[in-house]
Amino acid sequence: MFDIQKIRAQFPILSETVNGKPLVYFDNGATSQKPQVVIDSIVNYYSKYNANIHRGVHTLSQIATDAYEEARLKIQKHFNAKHNYEIILTSGTTESINLVANGFASLLQKGDEIIVSALEHHSNIVPWQMLCEHTGAILKVIPMSIHGELIMEEYDKLVSDKTKLVFCNHISNALGTLNPIEEIITKAHAVGAAVLIDGAQSCPHIKPDVQALDVDFYVTSAHKMCGPTGVGMLYGKEEWLRKLPPYKGGGEMIATVTFEKTTYADLPHKFEAGTPNICGGIAFGTAIDFMNEVGFDNIAKHEHELLEYGTKRLQEIEGVTIYGPTDLSKKASVISFNIENIHPYDIGTIIDRQGIAVRTGHHCAQPIMDFFKIPGTIRASFAFYNTKEEIDIFVEAVKKAKMMLS
Incomplete structure (x- = not known):
C-alpha cells in the first residue's frame, strides 16, 4: 500500500513552516528531502x-x-x-x-x-x-x-x-x-x-x-x-x-x-x-x-498523477506557457513554465513568502533558455512525498502573484 501520509511522516522537514506557512517543497529537482532513517x-x-x-x-x-x-x-x-x-x-x-x-x-x-x-x-x-x-x-x-x-x-x-x-x-x-x-x-x-x-x-x-x-x-x-x-x-x-x-x-x-x-x-x-x-x-x-521499500512502481504512479494534476491546474492560469513535451508519458514530474510578461524570479520571490519552494532561473541549462529566447522559467519539481493538496496551494499562490504583478 502507498500511504502518502505515512511516507510524509518519515520526512521531518515536511512538518516545518517557512515564513509562517506550512512548507510546500517543490524544488526536488535541485535536491530531495531526507527521511529520518537516512x-x-x-x-x-x-x-x-x-x-x-x-x-x-x-x-x-x-x-x-x-x-x-x-x-x-x-x-x-x-x-x-x-x-x-x-x-x-x-x-x-x-x-x-x-x-x-x-x-x-x-x-x-x-x-x-x-x-x-x-x-x-x-x-x-x-x-x-x-x-x-x-x-x-x-x-x-x-x-x-x-x-x-x-x-x-x-x-x-x-x-x-x-x-x-x-x-x-x-x-x-x-x-x-x-x-x-x-x-x-x-x-x-x-x-x-x-x-x-x-x-x-x-x-x-x-x-x-x-x-x-x-x-x-x-x-x-x-x-x-x-x-x-x-x-x-x-x-x-x-x-x-x-x-x-x-x-x-x-x-x-x-x-x-x-x-x-x-x-x-x-x-x-x-x-x-x-x-x-x-x-x-x-x-x-x-x-x-x-x-x-517505497517501491519505484509506486513512485512512478504517484508522481505521474501529480504531473497530470499540476499541469491541468496550471493551465487554468491565463498567459501560462509550459515548456517541454506535451505528451506527459515522455516527461518526469517536472513542470517548467512562465507567465506572460512576468519575470520568473518575481513569481518565485512572492510565492516563497507563502512557504512554497520552487526553482527559478536557467537551471544550469542556459542553452535551453536561449533556444526558447527566455531568461529562465519557474520550475516545480515533484517527489513521491508531495500531494495534490500542495499543488492546489501552489497554484493559488501563483494566481495571487500574477494579480500582484500584472
Whole structure:
C-alpha cells in the first residue's frame, strides 16, 4: 500500500513552516528531502563507529569499512551492475562526469568527434568542451524541438565512424523530458562509440538497469534520491574503467609507491583517492533501501498523477506557457513554465513568502533558455512525498502573484 501520509511522516522537514506557512517543497529537482532513517544513518556513523576505512586493523575501522562496502553492494544491486568494482563512489554527478572526461583526454585525438544533446545541464557540457580544447576533438550537438524533445533524425546524421563518445541526460533537469537513451546507446555502439548517461534527474523516479541498457557509463548523485549531499556514483563497464587512467593521485588508489615509480590499485580503488565521504556513502545505501521499500512502481504512479494534476491546474492560469513535451508519458514530474510578461524570479520571490519552494532561473541549462529566447522559467519539481493538496496551494499562490504583478 502507498500511504502518502505515512511516507510524509518519515520526512521531518515536511512538518516545518517557512515564513509562517506550512512548507510546500517543490524544488526536488535541485535536491530531495531526507527521511529520518537516512538522517539516523549519518548520526549513527559519527556517534558509534566513526573511523577511516580500508586502512585500520582496529575494530572501528573494520566496522566502518564493512558498512561502506556494504553500501557499494547495495548500489551495485540497485543499478544491476555486473561487478561491485564497477561502482565508483564519487562526490556526485559532476565529479563522475569529470572523471570520465579526464580519462578520455589520453584516448582522444585531434579530429575525433564527441556528441552531446541540446538538453544538457552545464555539468554535462563544460567538461566536454574542456576535453575538446585539450585534445582537438570536435563537439557536436543533437538539436531539440520546440516541444523540448531531441530530434533523433539529426542524431542519425551526426553519428559516424569519427564519433568516439556520446553524452546525454536520461531526464532533462530543466524540462523533465525523458530522452530515448536506448536508441542513443544502440546507434552509438553501432559505430564503436562509448556512451555516458547522466542519471541525476532520472534516478529519483525510475530504476535504471545498466546491463539491460548496455550503457558504458552511468552517473548520479545521492542527494537527488533521498540521500546526503557530497556523494554520488559512477558506474563504468569494467573494460572502460581499466582503460582509463586514474583521475586523482593520493592515498588508497595505489598498490606501491617509490620515488621511481607508482603502481595503481585495482578497481574500484584506482579512482577513489583519499578519504571518501564515508558517512555519505553509507547513507547513500540507506537511501536506496528506503526508496526500494517505497517501491519505484509506486513512485512512478504517484508522481505521474501529480504531473497530470499540476499541469491541468496550471493551465487554468491565463498567459501560462509550459515548456517541454506535451505528451506527459515522455516527461518526469517536472513542470517548467512562465507567465506572460512576468519575470520568473518575481513569481518565485512572492510565492516563497507563502512557504512554497520552487526553482527559478536557467537551471544550469542556459542553452535551453536561449533556444526558447527566455531568461529562465519557474520550475516545480515533484517527489513521491508531495500531494495534490500542495499543488492546489501552489497554484493559488501563483494566481495571487500574477494579480500582484500584472
